[in-house]
Amino acid sequence: MSIYDSLHKAFGPRHWWPGETPFEVAIGAILTQNTAWTNVEKAINRLKEHNLLTAEHIRDIDTNLLAEMIRSSGYYNQKAKKLKAFIDFLFSRYEGSMEKMAETEMWALRHELLQINGIGMETADSIILYACYKPIFVVDAYTRRFLIRHNLIKEDNPSDISYTHIQKLFMNNLPPDITIYNEYHALIVQLGKELCSKRDPDCSPCPLINLLTLS
Ligand code: SF4
Numbered sequence: 667m668s669i670y671d672s673l674h675k676a677f678g679p680r681h682w683w684p685g686e687t688p689f690e691v692a693i694g695a696i697l698t699q700n701t702a703w704t705n706v707e708k709a710i711n712r713l714k715e716h717n718l719l720t721a722e723h724i725r726d727i728d729t730n731l732l733a734e735m736i737r738s739s740g741y742y743n744q745k746a747k748k749l750k751a752f753i754d755f756l757f758s759r760y761e762g763s764m765e766k767m768a769e770t771e772m773w774a775l776r777h778e779l780l781q782i783n784g785i786g787m788e789t790a791d792s793i794i795l796y797a798c799y800k801p802i803f804v805v806d807a808y809t810r811r812f813l814i815r816h817n818l819i820k821e822d823n824p825s826d827i828s829y830t831h832i833q834k835l836f837m838n839n840l841p842p843d844i845t846i847y848n849e850y851h852a853l854i855v856q857l858g859k860e861l862c863s864k865r866d867p868d869c870s871p872c873p874l875i876n877l878l879t880l881s
Pocket of ligand 1 (some may be wrong): 812815816857861862863867868869872873874875879
């Protein structure tokens with residue numbers, strides 16, 4: 667919580683996830699794999715302009731045409747298939763309803779989402795937290811990076827740097843509070859983008875510098 671408090675004080679609330687509806691959030695979580703959010707925004711706006719951002723429309727549109735619509739998000743052929751796979755699941759299991767999907771118990775839903783082709787742990791957890799409002803912690807490369815730099819996990823220990831271990835590290839040390847989980851992940855992304863970059867971390871203005879001297 668002290669890391670959270672320091673980041674929150676420095677960066678303020680992040681107002682995540684950018685999306686008007688749970689469905690839009692889920693689509694964004696799939697499209698943002700391996701690309702910058704600005705590219706996802708363009709793809710989502712294009713879908714909106716063509717009135718395609720509904721489960722029914724994405725189910726019914728030709729996969730090649732869908733790929734064309736989301737071209738700006740990169741890997742668009744693969745991502746069109748992933749979107750279709752998610753929508754197939756949503757209809758076969760929940761009649762196309764995000765609300766019905768969100769009624770499922772959190773870990774059971776996670777298990778279901780991970781069976782879908784193209785949905786990994788980070789995407790599944792983003793959908794569960796930001797579209798279904800359940801308290802699960804989302805782990806990404808920024809999270810792993812700052813934990814390694816602060817000696818909270820060991821880079822050379824595969825089990826230490828695993829997604830599941832890092833997720834437990836947070837969830838075992840935080841209250842199961844959706845607002846905190848929501849903000850925490852968003853704050854870590856801000857930290858990674860603004861200060862804790864891959865090559866050249868800018869530690870002197872960083873709110874976590876005291877933690878660095880302790881570690
Ligand atoms: S103090 Fe440095 S290493 Fe630690 S999170 Fe900030 S920028 Fe990264």
